[in-house]
Amino acid sequence: MPGSQKYLPLQRSQATFPMDKLLGVIEKIAQGDYSNDIMPLTAPDQPEAVRIIAEAMGMMMIKVEAREYRLEMLVEELKHLNETIKQNTIHVVSSLANALAARDEYTQGHTARVSEMAEKMAGHMGMNEEEIEFVRLGGVLHDIGKIGFPDFLFQAHENKNPSKIVKEIIKHPTTGAQILKDLDFLGPALEYVHCHHERPDGKGYPRGLPNDQIPLGAKILAVADSYDAMTTDRPYQKGMTTEVALGILKKNAGTKWDPDCVKVIEKILNHKEVP
Amino acid sequence: MEIEKSVDDKWLVMHISGRIDALSAPKLEAEAKTVIDQGNVWIAMDLSTVQYISSAGLRILLTTLKALNSKSGNLVLTNPAGNVREVLNIAGFSKIFTIAEKPGDLSNG
Numbered sequence: 001m002p003g004s005q006k007y008l009p010l011q012r013s014q015a016t017f018p019m020d021k022l023l024g025v026i027e028k029i030a031q032g033d034y035s036n037d038i039m040p041l042t043a044p045d046q047p048e049a050v051r052i053i054a055e056a057m058g059m060m061m062i063k064v065e066a067r068e069y070r071l072e073m074l075v076e077e078l079k080h081l082n083e084t085i086k087q088n089t090i091h092v093v094s095s096l097a098n099a100l101a102a103r104d105e106y107t108q109g110h111t112a113r114v115s116e117m118a119e120k121m122a123g124h125m126g127m128n129e130e131e132i133e134f135v136r137l138g139g140v141l142h143d144i145g146k147i148g149f150p151d152f153l154f155q156a157h158e159n160k161n162p163s164k165i166v167k168e169i170i171k172h173p174t175t176g177a178q179i180l181k182d183l184d185f186l187g188p189a190l191e192y193v194h195c196h197h198e199r200p201d202g203k204g205y206p207r208g209l210p211n212d213q214i215p216l217g218a219k220i221l222a223v224a225d226s227y228d229a230m231t232t233d234r235p236y237q238k239g240m241t242t243e244v245a246l247g248i249l250k251k252n253a254g255t256k257w258d259p260d261c262v263k264v265i266e267k268i269l270n271h272k273e274v275p
Numbered sequence: 276m277e278i279e280k281s282v283d284d285k286w287l288v289m290h291i292s293g294r295i296d297a298l299s300a301p302k303l304e305a306e307a308k309t310v311i312d313q314g315n316v317w318i319a320m321d322l323s324t325v326q327y328i329s330s331a332g333l334r335i336l337l338t339t340l341k342a343l344n345s346k347s348g349n350l351v352l353t354n355p356a357g358n359v360r361e362v363l364n365i366a367g368f369s370k371i372f373t374i375a376e377k378p379g380d381l382s383n384g
Contacts, residue, residue, distance in 0.1 A: 036331075036334065038330075039297045039300065039330070039331040039334065040297055041297075042296065042297045042329055042330060042331055043296070043297035043298055044296075044297075044298070055329060055330055058329070058330025058331065058334070059330045059333075059365070059366065061330070061334075062330050062333045062334055062337065062366050063365075063366050063367055065334075065337060066337060066366055066367040066368055066370075066371055067367055069337065069340075069341065069371055070367065070370050070371050073344075073371065
């Protein structure tokens with residue numbers, strides 16, 4: 001075609017064949033295919049022009065590859081640093097939870113037991129590793145809002161829920177969510193904290209959410225939390241046996257607690273070896 | 276190009292001499308593959324008697340580094356002569372490789 005700039009390898013003589021090959025390889029490199037194909041063309045047995053262009057292309061390719069690899073290394077480093085920051089923040093927040101526990105003996109073991117049980121339940125419910133971790137974090141932090149409770153709430157009192165403190169109690173999921181709201185890495189765990197006292201029948205607190213607006217992680221926490229609360233000795237009541245607590249959970253499955261979560265905790269508790 | 280090997284603490288040191296170009300690079304590649312297949316993940320290439328390195332040679336260094344990093348190991352380059360050091364710098368290798376006087380000097384090793 002007269003005037004065409006397109007390279008046409010018409011004459012495959014000894015002189016043009018390496019150049020032909022070189023152009024093919026350069027096109028591949030331009031497309032991002034960093035193979036070794038250019039390297040034989042840098043050898044001393046190649047025509048000088050081919051050798052010089054090939055070596056220059058080879059160097060450019062290596063520079064790009066080295067730069068890409070450096071970026072990959074930096075990204076890895078950043079991921080690692082980000083994970084470290086995340087872990088440190090979790091430690092800081094856990095310290096907050098521990099500070100709360102120091103005010104209240106009950107909370108101390110409760111938080112650890114709830115997060116452990118919730119983690120197991122999440123695993124049994126087919127959640128993936130990341131989702132399970134959010135549930136576990138929700139368990140660790142679910143009562144953090146109690147840090148705002150006045151001291152008298154932690155003192156022994158005769159009646160389970162004297163009316164003057166009910167108002168304080170129903171605030172704690174919201175207070176907790178407020179405390180944690182800026183920690184991005186908590187993801188859905190923030191909502192689990194906010195919703196762990198919501199109920200499938202919509203009569204939960206603080207917002208009285210309908211069932212379909214309560215995340216599964218929060219439903220899991222609700223069951224793990226209630227089970228532990230029922231089976232732990234409190235100033236005003238002796239802890240129930242596993243059987244009695246399970247009976248209550250089952251009786252109220254569908255109203256107070258999510259039925260699937262109740263089935264799962266029952267399965268876990270029945271498989272637990274009793275000494 | 277000639278390659279001799281020695282051991283320095285945990286490092287397998289490949290002493291390379293001569294030219295690393297398109298003709299000799301396959302030999303270096305084969306040698307590097309052999310020592311990696313033998314289970315070495317801490318490899319040093321002594322470049323003190325390398326007179327010239329082309330893009331083909333640089334590519335072997337880079338692929339060997341990647342292979343060792345993926346096994347949580349490392350490839351370090353020791354004592355490159357002036358012109359070789361210059362090529363390494365131009366290629367950006369000084370930012371991804373540890374270039375030292377001897378493997379034992381490496382704090383991250």
